[in-house]
Structure formats: C-alpha cells, structure tokens
Amino acid sequence: MIGDTYLRQSLMIRSMLFIPFPFVIAILLIVLLAVVRTRDDEAPPNLPFQALILLGAFQSTLSGLRWGYAVQPVMYVMPVAAAMVPPLAYLGVSRLARKSSLSPIQQICLHGLPAGLIVVLIALWRDAIDIAIVLTDVGYAAAILLLMRSGTDALRLAPFENAGPTYRAILFAASALLLSAAVDIFIWLDLAWAGGEYALKVITFGNLAALAVLAAAAAAASRSHAPVDRVEAVRPPEILQDSQTLAAVQALMKDRHAYRDVDLNLDRLARKLAIPARQISAAINRATGKNVSQYVNEYRIAEACTLLAETDDPVTEIMFEVGFQTKSNFNREFRRVTDTTPLEWRDRSRRPSKSTPVQKAD
Template identity: 35%
Template sequence: MIYIPLPMVLSLLLMLVAGLIYLRRPESGKPVCGFVLVCAVSLSLVGLRWSLDIALLRFLQPAVAALIPVLAWCCFMPAHRAGSVSWWHFSGPAAVLLGSFIYPWWPWPIDVALVGLSLVYGVALWRLSTQPAAYVRLEDSRWFVLNERLGAGLLLFSALVDALLAIDFAVFSGEHVLTIVSAAHLIMLPALVAVVILASRTMPSLTVLSPDNFTDPEPLPLAAENDDDARCQIVARLDDLMCEHKWYLDTDLTLDRLARKMMIPARQISRAVNHVHGENLSRFVNRYRVEHAKTLLITTDQSVTEIYLSAGFQTKSNFNREFARLTGVTPSAFRRQGRDSCSSLQ
C-alpha cells in the first residue's frame, strides 16, 4: 500500500483551493492565492521531512515558513489601505534565507528571526484590526474584524511554536522537532488559510463608484480629531446624503466609498458616527436598511428574501439579526403586526 503523509494530502488540497481562487478571481485573488500556495509548499516540506532527511529541505523550510506571516499581512492590509504593500516587508524572509546557509553551525539567528516575524506581524495584525477597514463591505465588517483577530492569534500561536522548537533544539537536541512542527502545521496552516479566504470574500471586487447611482456632495472642511461640533456636522451631512441618495441600498457599500463621496477621511467618518451614535458605521447604515425593509414589508407583498436583498443586505441571517435588534421581532411577525393594525383601523 502506498503511504502518503497527511501533510502532503493537505498540501494537495490547498493547491487545489489556490487554483480555484485564481480561476474565480484572477486579479483580486492573487494575494490570497499566493498565500495559500506558500502554505501548501510549507506543508509539503513538512511531509517530505517525515520520510526524507535531505539537506535541501532543511534549508528551504525556515525560508518558506518566514513568508507566511508576511503574506498573511499582505492579504489583510488591502482592506485598510489602498496601494501595494512595501517590499521591505520581505526583508525578514530574505534574511532568514541567507541565514539558512549558516544554520547548521549557528542556528539561533534563524530561530530568533522566525519567532520575531510571527510575533511582530501577529501583534501588528491585531492592532490593524482596531482600525476601520475602509475597503470591506459594511455588512461584513464585523466578520472581517473577527477573521483578522483570529489570523493574528494564529500568528502568535506560530511564534509560540517556533519558540518551542528553539527550546527543543537547545535542551533536547531537536528530539521532538518533527512532532512539534507536524502537529502545529496541521492545525495552524489550514486554519490560517480558512481565515484569510473568509476575510478576502468580504471585500468587493470593484471599489469604483458608479456615477449613475451617486452624485458628489459639496466637500466639508476637514474635521479636527476631537472637535465635537465637526463630528456632529459630519453625521448630520451623512444622514442627509443617506436619505437623499439611498446609499444604504448598495450591497457593496464600504467606508471608502462613503469617504470618497463625502470627501472626508474615512477614519473621521467612522469616529464621528461612533461618537455621536455610540455604534459602528455598519450598524448605523443597517438602521436605514431596516427602515427601508419595514416599509416594504407593510406596503408590498414581496417575499422576505426579495425585501432583504432590495434593502441592501447580502445574507438573510444578518438581516434577521439586525431586524430583531432594532425592532425586537422577526420580519414575518412585523408584517403580521403591521397588517393587523391596518385591518383594525379599517
């Protein structure tokens, strides 16, 4: 019977996933596709080292592992800032690759570098999750932040694993290395891939506004960071524009789209809404969507599915949750109550 190590099986599955991502999203999916492929290669190297002890594998494995936290960062960063990620982020993996030449005689620099890369990018990704994700659909912002923090946690877990490997080399001469690496990779890499893929699906493929649906408002003066009057002015203008242009009906609405149309930095809009209403921008927009849905429930015979889609929601679960949060009842119950009230008036 042919024996195939489990890491090799998972690696083949990840390569298949990467191919599907590229076929479905040839342009926007490139960062995620690259990340998944690197994770697949890393698992392949682990699987090969289960059965083969080749110097080339020992040389390549730390260099490939060093790419994982950097590429994870590259997958999440576009949700917050426009433009490409600076190439200096790859200086760490390049240093690890160079250090692989001296690893047999002087291993601790690579051990420190691997722990440091995972630790630094894990902390950086967690801090990034506290900032508004301007290029994520507002409806999905809550889930994006959750995935971002799960990704940060997995990178910190990776730092812990790398530290355990260094300790094992120092104390036990690497006796448990293969067991630690294999177990950690089998848990961490598939989970990290899932988190990155789920997060990437919350970003619209196009971020360009349609001129047919939006009209540029008059620009507001830039608000001071702690100016309460300016924040109230931003929210008041946002209220007016929401009512006038019905931007909330756009299922792909993002903070970046609102910022460009209002000509105000995205961070100021997010902070203004949070300061005035005590809630995030996603919930603020969902209030308009729910009000629109309430009107349709009472005045039309459309199905609940048709209504939540026309109101700007993408999923029925999110619509039901937000509707219950704001009204205390389900959409169907609200429709029955509304029609019963109309009947009693007649």
Template identity: 35%
Template sequence: MLSIPLPFLAGLVFALTLYRSLKGVEVPGTRRYFYAFLALYALQGIGVGLRFGYGVEGLTPFLPVSASIMPPLAFLAFRGLTSKPLPRPWLHLLPPLAVSITVGLFRDLVDPLLLAVFVGYAFALWRLTVANGAEVMAEASLQRMRPAFRAARLTAGLMLFFAVSDAGLAVYAGLYGSDDVPLAVAIMNIAAIAAVVVYYFAPELAVSGAPARPAMKATAEEGAILARVEVALEDRELYKSEGLSLAKLARRTGLSVRDVSSAINRATGLNVSQFVNNRRVAEACRLLRESEQTVTAIMLDVGFSTKSNFNREFRRVTGMSPAQYRIRANQAQSGSAEPKRT
C-alpha cells in the same frame, strides 16, 4: 523545526479565515496578497510533503525562505483593508531576503531569525487592530468588517502562539531530547483546530448586535457631516449596495473615514454598520408591508447577504423577526380595511 510547523499550521488557519473575511471585498491589493499567499501555501505544502515524505533533500534550503514570506503577506493583506496608504511596501521584502542570506551563510541562525519574523509580524498585525476597533478594516464591506477584524486578531495570535511554542520545543529538544516532542506537537495541532472551530462555529459577538450607546450632543459640524452621509446613502440607493464599506461611504461624502465614523457615533450612538443597517431595515419594513416579495428576496434587495445578519439586525431595530412583522402588518391593514358596523 521552526521552518516547517510555523508556516504550515499558521498558514492553514490564515487561509481559512482570510478567505472568509475577504468575501465581497473589492480591494485589488488585498486580493493580490491573498492569492500570492494561497499559491505559496500550496507550494509550501508540496515542498513539505516531498521533503519529509519522499526524502527530497534538495528542497531543504527553500522551505525556510518560503516560510519567511508568509507573515509579510498576512500583514499586507489585512493592512490593505485599512483606508491608510502603505508607505514603502518594498520593506517587507527584507525578512525573506535576510532569511535567504542566512540559509546560505549562517544556517544556525535560520530558526532564531524565523522566530523573530513571526513574532514581529504577529505584534504588528495585532497593533493594527488596536486602534478604532473593527472600523479599522474600513475597506471591507460593512458586513465583513467585523469578521475581518476578528480574523486579523486570530491570525496574529496564532502566529505568535506557534512561534513561541515551536521555539520552546526546539530548546526543550536540545536540552532533554526529542522523545516528548510528538506529544507537544499534537497538543499544538489540537489548539489550532480548536481556534478554527471557535472562529467558525461559536456565536459571533458582532458589534452590530450590541445595544446602541446613548447619543452624545453632536456639534454643528458633526450634524452637517451626518446630513451629508444621509444624502450619500440615498443617492442611487447606495445603502442597498452589498459591498458598501466605510471607506467607500467616506469617499462618496468627500470626508475622511475618521470624520464619518465619529460623527455617526456621536450623533446617533450607533456604529457605522448599525446606522446603515437601520436604513436597510426601514426599507425592508416598507417592502414587507407593501409587496408580496419573499423575505429572502427582500433581504437581498435591501443589501443584506446572509439571513443570520438580516434577522439579527431586523430584530435589533424592530424587536421581532421579518415574518412576525409581516403578519402584524397584514393584520393591521386587514383591521383598518374592515367597514365599521353601526
């Protein structure tokens, strides 16, 4: 039982969330794992259809093996968004290898082993997101960092949910029969759909929209780091790069991700995304005052990719929408241009 619902349902959610999270990410390793997952997911879906729709029994030994490959791919894809190198990636070949051996020699152990694989990787992925919050996804662009973080936690939660619920179903069916299993499976499907709907349509509790914390007294070293960051952002107008990430900014300054993030947090009370967006909004304000460009053109020119993010950040910094800012700026300029009456 575990070899079918686990990879199919968890894989569907993973494909949707990871695809959205990796837009604009320029990390070859993560893309490679993601594309491998999509190919495997397609083959798994075809295999499930042929096995249960057309009775192709020859596929039965292969489905548990392909299922066991999905959790490592999910973990490696998200792990690639961190700034830390991955030691011994070949170790992640061991779970599929163990399942392959079990399928051939110890068929009764296939389901327990798959359960262990899914639960183990679910906890590993969740643990990855515990330290440093969204900024752990340092290789993701600043605008995708928070969605990638949420997607990683959602994927970990769903893998654990389906592993535990499928194991419970297997035990229940063994003790009391399988009459109530279809209802339980339907409830699991509804839960998965609900999770996807919440992820895509509920208002995102983005860190960038949160109020800034009071700045702490920065040390001389942190002040020097902040100055280097500001110089790097102005160099070739790096702050306008839509794909700018925390890791890329750290590499430009020659510093570690932790040092850059900590210095910005302590010296300004802002997170890295807010700090960079403050500079983008300042440039947007200048263009709104001095140019005839449309708001959309200005949004793209200063480094934002979506109107929702641009409007939210602009309102956070200025207290008004870009259109309202332009109207007030034009009114102020018109007022100052009128000759004084005697």
C-alpha cells in the same frame, strides 16, 4: 545556545512514522483556493490572501515530503516559505484597511525582506533562523492588530455588509501568527532541553493547525474586496462638527439611499460626502455609540422591515434590494436590530399589537 529548529529537526526523521496529514491539509487548501477564486471571479481579488492560501498548501507539501519521505533538502526551503507567510497576511489586511502609497514593486521589495534575511541566515548564521522567524510572526501580528485598533471602522475599503465577519477573520489570522510563533518557541525549547521528545507531534499538528487556521481566516477575509472605484466629483473637505457630519450622512442615506450600494464602504462614503473617513467614523461613534457598518446596516434593516410588512416579496429579493449580498449577514444584522428573524417580523407586522419596533439609525 539558540537551536536551529528547521535544520536540527531532520535528525529525528528516521524515528517518525509516516503520517499523510500534511498532504491532506495541502489538498484541502488547494480546494479552498479554488473556491475563493471562483467566488471572487466578478470582484477584484485580494491577491495577497490568495497567495497566502497557496503558500500554505506549499508549506504543507514540504512538511509531508520532509517528515513522510525524508526529503531533507526541503528543510532549506521551509524557513524561507515560513518567513513569507506573515507579510502576505499583512498585505491582505492592508488592502482592506487603507491604500498604500507604495507601488506593488516597492511593497514586494519591502515585505520580501524577511524571506531575504532567512536566505542570508541559512548561509551565514543558521542558529539565528528560529528567532528571526518568531520575531517576524510576532512583528506582523502586532502590525495587523495595530491596523485593526479602531475595530471594524479600520476596514475602510471593505463593504459594510462584511465588515464584522472580516474583522473577526483578521483577528483569527493575527492569532494564528502568534500561535505559530509559540509553536516554534516550544519546538526550540523541546529540542534544547528534552531532546525533541514532543517536537514531532507539535510540528505535525501544531504548525499545520496554525497554517490551516491562517488560510481559513484569509479565505473568510477575502470575502470583502475593495471595489473598483467610480470617478466622482468631490468638493474640498470641510471641517464639520459631529452634528453636521451626522446630518450629512443621514441626508445621504435618506435622500439618495446610499446604503443600497452593496460595495459601500467607509472610504467610498467619505468621498461621496467629501468628509475625511476618520471624521465620519468618530462622529457616528460619539453620537450613536455604534461603528459605521452597524449604522449603515440599520438603514438597510429599516427598509427591509418596511418591505417585509408592506409587500409579499421574497425575503431573498428584499435582502438584495436593501444592500445585503449574503443571507447569513442579513439574518445576523436583522436579529441584532430587531431581535427577531425576517419571517417572524413579517408575521408580527401584520398583527400590530404584537409587533416589535425596529431600531432605526439615529
């Protein structure tokens, strides 16, 4: 028979020593949220990701109240909060991947269904709470991975500069949801077969660790944001061959230096060219074997190499001029393209016989 994890765990409260770990996690998540909000002050915030971090702090607090102070009423709130985590993660990811045809109210109603279901189950069928939460975690993790199936090019609304780190953070978020589901399954099995011998340790560290990883991934992914769009005149899209599509992209990069736009993303690139985003992605991938963010960043690195060789401008100034916003991303992409650092490139470029050729975008 399916155990009611969130309700039956209360039977073990008296045997547990007080551990302030959940409150430490809650405090750290509040600090993380403050950092994210400050960082995103000049950019449209990813509200679902911010709400996810806040919800993580709330869940950690509930866990501390329940296991540290035996406040049993919170056990009715915990499963509802747990059911809200996966939808918020999905909504945060979808804001970077595509524009929804649903209004904000419609999205809230749709993705609020898991939490509503848990409320109903608490009142009518508590034994089904565990499996409902596990299915919610797994279902939304699968939905996130489905959105990301085309790699970094799936992040159509995220700036190219942050596409790689954002993609990895999203994969971590999906993994955290799967870890949370695995932890819940283990707890249910432990309660059913071993009387909860290991449940306390798993609850205290396993769930909170998954929650912390998910919140950290949300914070990392929120570095990317969908910029406020400027109205641009576009002509009706035409069906172009890969060579024509690539030629159009190259012209935009070389003639208009579109790569210098720090907010450039696949969706914005598609509008500038009046070519479907999927067609651009497929053409670049087939012709060069690279994703769009790598392709655009190589134009940025090519210009950076020229500036490093021909000017004495500071590296940071050059980084901003060519379209990068963070030094870590600039250095990582520079090493990927040139297999050296910016300072090493500048030094070698002034010794032609030992210089390293830059890999330019095709």
